[in-house]
Amino acid sequence: MFPQNCKDVVPNHDSKPSPTTDAVKTLENITTQLDSDVSDKGGYWKEVPDELSEQKRLYNEVIELKGNIRVFCRFRPLNQTEISSGSGSVVGLESSLDSGLQVICSDSSKKQFKFDHVFGPEGNQEAVFAQTKPIVSSVLDGYNVCIFAYGQTGTGKTFTMEGTPKNRGVNFRRYELCVSMLEVNNEKTRDILVDNTNQPTKK
Template sequence: VKYSEEQAKRKELYNQIQETKGNIRVFCRCRPLSKEEISAGSAQVVDFDAAKDGDIGILTGASTRKTFKFDRVYTPKDNQVDVFADALPLVTSVLDGYNVCIFAYGQTGTGKTFTMEGTDQNRGVNYRTLEQLFHIAKERSETFMYNISVSVLEVYNEQIRDLLSTSPTSKRLEIKQSAEGFHHVPGIVEAQVENIKEVWNVLQIGSNSRAVGSNNVNEHSSRSHCMLCIMVKSKNLMTGECTNSKLWLVDLAGSERLAKTDAQGERLKEAQNINKSLSALGDVVYALATKSSHIPYRNSKLTHLLQDSLGGDSKTLMFVQISPSERDISETLSSLNFATRVRGVELGPAKRQV
């Protein structure tokens, strides 16, 4: 009884939010100036005076500034706990049967991995999410039986790689649609996880295999999308009702434009593929915003994979990550413009996929 009351309340709250704001939230997070930037005397061009209201100002000149509005703005002082607290309601709605997608967008070096993966001392959204899912699942164990599994994928140059796979297979992984209309990648590892310790091991395996086969791990990571998929099967022990839901947690490739003269051969191809998938993501969200009859999910592997969790009544959260430094200002403006376009989305109510 306690659970159904709680669920009814939560649903009512979500419906209210949905009516007023749509299903897409954009949180802007600015990292601190790095030691190098401080010692180089790099100026900080971000103004957080109205951060509490979701406004962020970029000083574009001595007396000019551009202001952007988001659902939340985090200053460099806000920590991982502050950030996760705001993502929590979204994350837990996956246990109520909603599909959810959380992604971090921005130039390389702005904290996408810090926000999603975090560090050993400062764990990020991925770890905290799973920790909470287990916590809530335990609280509800008298009413619900949950089965949680995770997959870790990487999309690099429009190719999907299974980071949990131990077999060095060269088989091309493809996205397929099930009879019920769900999108999945046949043959990938779906690791059943029972507790947070097991999750940590799985995340470590995924993280380690990202490095395999690349000369420069950091460069490789900045040019590929790292995608963690959490699949939740739930069964209501009172009514027998079952739901399947999916939560994607995505650390996107760096959004920076490569200098034209710099990009040749393989680098050029990488840059074009990154550009293609990030703009495909923008296009999908724009098509949802304008209620277009055709949503171009299939224009990139990224959007095709995320299809079940973008649109309909699924919930989306984008972290737009920025640098405070003057030298990054043009990339910062470009990211904030992209995020502003994304934020315009108002999704109509759609049928829930169960």
């Protein structure tokens, strides 16, 4: 579907002046690219009767263009024990980018790392979920998706994925699918996914 120059429409973090401007530009490029691909195929649209399927397909292609594997970095605020022991943070966000991380080494040299997105100590659960939401949506279109947290003990994996009852993490913010199956027999309905003994018969 996409020609070799499709990498031209993938965000280039090295040169982005502002994440929003870059994202809008990227989406514009993708739209232009898709229009051109569709017209190259000569009336391709006419062969696809279901607009919704087409919309989903384009949506998932945009997701793929952004990268099938995405790596986010999150660093938590110092906890009370770390503060009282006089520890300081050795990581910082690279101010010009939302994807850059700077680590100060023991010899005071600095190392830069780049990710698809970096969440600093102020990054809340909602912001983290917002970045995963587009990928989660693809599940509803039949795509297999895996989101996992990796890191040293105490760095916030459980907090990120599960969260707390008052501050839910990614797992609890996903879509919830509710399924029920009704049997209609002799003018009586019964939810066959619910245990019979606890379910009053409805007419």
